[in-house]
Amino acid sequence: MGKARTVFTRFVQERHLSLFDEPLRSEGFLCFQEPGRLRWETTAPYKSILVSDGTGVAQFEWSEEKWKKLDLGLGGALQNVVSQIAGVMDGRFARDQRGYKATVTRDADELVITLVPQNESMRKMMAAIEVHLAADLQATRRVVLRETDGDHTDITFTEQVVNFVPPPKTFDRAAPAALAEIQAAAHTKP
Amino acid sequence: MRLALLLPCLLAALLTAAGGCATRNQLTACAVLPDDGRHPAAVQHAQQTIARLFPERYRATQRAIITAIGKQFTCDGLLTVSPTDGHHLALVSSFGAVTDLRVRADGATELLKVTPLFRADWSREFVARDLRRLFLPPDQLQSAGRLADGRLALRTAPDAGGVVAEYVFAADGSRWEELYLATGGTTFYRAEARHYLKFPAMTTEVPDEFEVSAESYRLELRITALQPEGPP
Numbered sequence: 001m002g003k004a005r006t007v008f009t010r011f012v013q014e015r016h017l018s019l020f021d022e023p024l025r026s027e028g029f030l031c032f033q034e035p036g037r038l039r040w041e042t043t044a045p046y047k048s049i050l051v052s053d054g055t056g057v058a059q060f061e062w063s064e065e066k067w068k069k070l071d072l073g074l075g076g077a078l079q080n081v082v083s084q085i086a087g088v089m090d091g092r093f094a095r096d097q098r099g100y101k102a103t104v105t106r107d108a109d110e111l112v113i114t115l116v117p118q119n120e121s122m123r124k125m126m127a128a129i130e131v132h133l134a135a136d137l138q139a140t141r142r143v144v145l146r147e148t149d150g151d152h153t154d155i156t157f158t159e160q161v162v163n164f165v166p167p168p169k170t171f172d173r174a175a176p177a178a179l180a181e182i183q184a185a186a187h188t189k190p
Numbered sequence: 191m192r193l194a195l196l197l198p199c200l201l202a203a204l205l206t207a208a209g210g211c212a213t214r215n216q217l218t219a220c221a222v223l224p225d226d227g228r229h230p231a232a233v234q235h236a237q238q239t240i241a242r243l244f245p246e247r248y249r250a251t252q253r254a255i256i257t258a259i260g261k262q263f264t265c266d267g268l269l270t271v272s273p274t275d276g277h278h279l280a281l282v283s284s285f286g287a288v289t290d291l292r293v294r295a296d297g298a299t300e301l302l303k304v305t306p307l308f309r310a311d312w313s314r315e316f317v318a319r320d321l322r323r324l325f326l327p328p329d330q331l332q333s334a335g336r337l338a339d340g341r342l343a344l345r346t347a348p349d350a351g352g353v354v355a356e357y358v359f360a361a362d363g364s365r366w367e368e369l370y371l372a373t374g375g376t377t378f379y380r381a382e383a384r385h386y387l388k389f390p391a392m393t394t395e396v397p398d399e400f401e402v403s404a405e406s407y408r409l410e411l412r413i414t415a416l417q418p419e420g421p422p
Contacts, residue, residue, distance in 0.1 A: 017268065017280050019290055019302055024251060024268045024282060045414035046253040048264065050284070061255060061264065063410075073261020074285075081284050125286065125306075149303070151287060 004138070007032040007089055008186040009160040018150035030157070031182055032089045037171040038082045041179055051176050052082040058173035069174075088131055088143055100129070110135055124148060138162065161186040217403060219377040220358060220370055222343045225335040229342070233333040235363030236342050241327045243366060244396060245418040247272045254281070257408040267411075269325070272419075279321050281308075289313040293322050320409060323369060324381060324400050328355055341367065348373075366397070379404045389416040 008031045014023035028042040036054040041047075047062030057079045060067045072078060086092070100115035115129040125147060132142035139160045145153040164186045169177040225233075252267030265281045265288055276295045280303075281288040290303035291313055299318040304310045308317075334345035334356060342359040351373065358368035365386065371379035383397035396416065402409040 015266075015282055017282070017287065017290070019278070020268055020270065020280060022249065024266055024280075026266070045251060046412065048253075059264065061253075070255065070262040070264070071257075071260065072263065073258070074263055078284060147286070149287075 004032075004090070004162040005034045006164055006166055007140075007160060007162050008164060008166070008182060009140075009157040012156045012158075014154045016152050016154065023154075029179060029182070030085075030089075031166060031170055032086060033166055033171065034090060036083060036086050038086050038089075039171055039176065039182075040082075040085065043179070049176055050078065050082065051171055051173060052079060052086075053171045053173050056173060057082055058176075060176070088129070089140060106135075108135065110141060111137065164188075217370075217377040217380050219372060219375075220337055220343065220356065220368070222335040222337060222356070225333045229336075232342055232359075232361065232363040233344065236344055236357070236359040236366075237331055237363075239359065239363055240331065240344075240357060240366050242394070243327065244271065244325060244416075245392070247419040247421065248416055249419060250416040251414045253412045253414050255410040257410075258406065269321075271325070277321055277325055278302075279317070281317065283307065289317055291318055291321070293318060293326065316404070316407070319379075320402060320411075323355065323371070323379070324383075324402075324411070328357065331357060336361075389413075391418055392416065 008029065010027070011030050012025065012027045014025050016023045025045075026042050027044050028040070031039040031041075036052065038052050040050040042049075049058075049060040049067070051058050051060075057072070057075055059070045059072055059078065061070060062068075098118065100117055103114045103116075105112045105114070111133045113131045113133070115131070117123045117126055117128075127146045127148045130142075130144040130146070131140060132144075133139065134141055139162070140157055142157065143155045145155075147153075167177045167181045167185050169175065170182055248271050250267075250269045250271075252269065254265045254267060255262055256265065263283065265283045268280045268282070270278045273295060276293050278290075278292045280290040285307055287303060287305050287307070289301070289305065289308045289312075292300045292302055294300055299314055299322075301310055301313055304313070328346050330347055331344045332347075334343040336342055337358065340361040342361060342363055344357045344359065346355040348354050353371055353373045356370040356372070357366060358370075359366055366383050368383070369379075369381040370377050379402070381400055381402045383400055385397065385399040386395040387398045388395045396413070398413050400409070400411040402411070
């Protein structure tokens with residue numbers, strides 16, 4: 001996992017809310033580049049891009065057949081979200097022994113790192129983060145965020161490509177590259 | 191992904207600031223010409239249109255952009271509706287669950303989950319109002335007249351708080367297009383219902399987009415999926 005300098009992967013996110021029978025489902029593509037560039041693009045059931053170039057964050061929503069950049073009121077908080085996603089992708093979370101108590105279980109197919117927040121106020125909201133890795137540690141397959149109130153978010157990653165060269169504007173906060181460009185780059189990696 | 195645990199109070203702070211903002215959106219009431227009584231069929235059609243707009247039972251997902259004090263953030267919504275359980279809505283943001291509430295079949299609002307992201311009074315006052323006004327049919331809608339462009343206006347009687355709701359329909363009553371809320375002659379809420387479409391398994395079109403301008407916030411709401419459901 002630590003050797004992946006860039007990652008491009010499809011994701012399916014299911015938010016399981018304790019008071020509802022069925023989850024809230026979305027899907028899209030995640031693109032990550034060390035040390036902190038990240039693009040979380042939802043493609044269904046709506047289109048949205050959350051992108052960070054490592055210094056700040058921008059969000060775009062597809063509306064009336066074009067991308068509309070939001071005037072974010074919580075840019076700092078969203079940057080924090082992005083940093084934490086990046087932490088999962090590059091393994092920083094698992095190495096953060098002060099922030100999380102990590103336990104590891106392994107079977108033939110995968111390795112699961114369970115991270116329990118050590119900060120009490122954080123633990124009031126988040127019971128644990130499970131990171132499921134491929135047995136060769138080269139891919140993050142699934143992340144499960146277990147909240148204390150019974151809700152959980154299950155994110156499954158598939159079709160993962162690592163160490164490709166993203167197009168120059170992949171993480172551009174003004175006008176990010178189109179998804180098709182990134183997909184093409186990911187599938188023509190040297 | 192929902193990982194931002196360190197700064198959850200910012201959303202609450204932003205919305206609290208918006209709720210108490212001195213500069214409020216200026217809304218213009220629609221000018222309604224008195225009912226000349228010559229279009230009872232269109233009025234009846236409009237009453238049926240709004241009463242049957244959404245199925246009796248369904249599950250819908252939503253995407254919302256909320257603008258408050260000039261800043262924007264997004265939420266996903268999950269809405270389930272049934273005659274017995276009423277309208278149950280959960281809002282989820284990038285920071286986690288925002289609120290979870292139900293407008294029961296008897297009309298009462300029940301706050302099911304309070305999170306650090308959203309104050310309970312904001313959920314009760316604004317989220318419940320949006321849910322109630324956009325997705326629940328109004329009671330006792332009577333003809334108010336027509337707009338200058340020929341569209342039909344129907345009005346509710348004042349509620350316990352003195353709020354009057356005025357619904358604007360296409361001239362023949364076939365489509366609901368706008369909603370105005372006013373109290374004491376002052377309009378404080380305007381919603382536009384637009385982009386009608388037929389979701390899979392639906393026999394009628396529903397508005398896919400709502401744009402709300404209220405006292406101190408704007409809401410752009412899109413229904414991203416709607417699935418009618420049969421009785422359990």
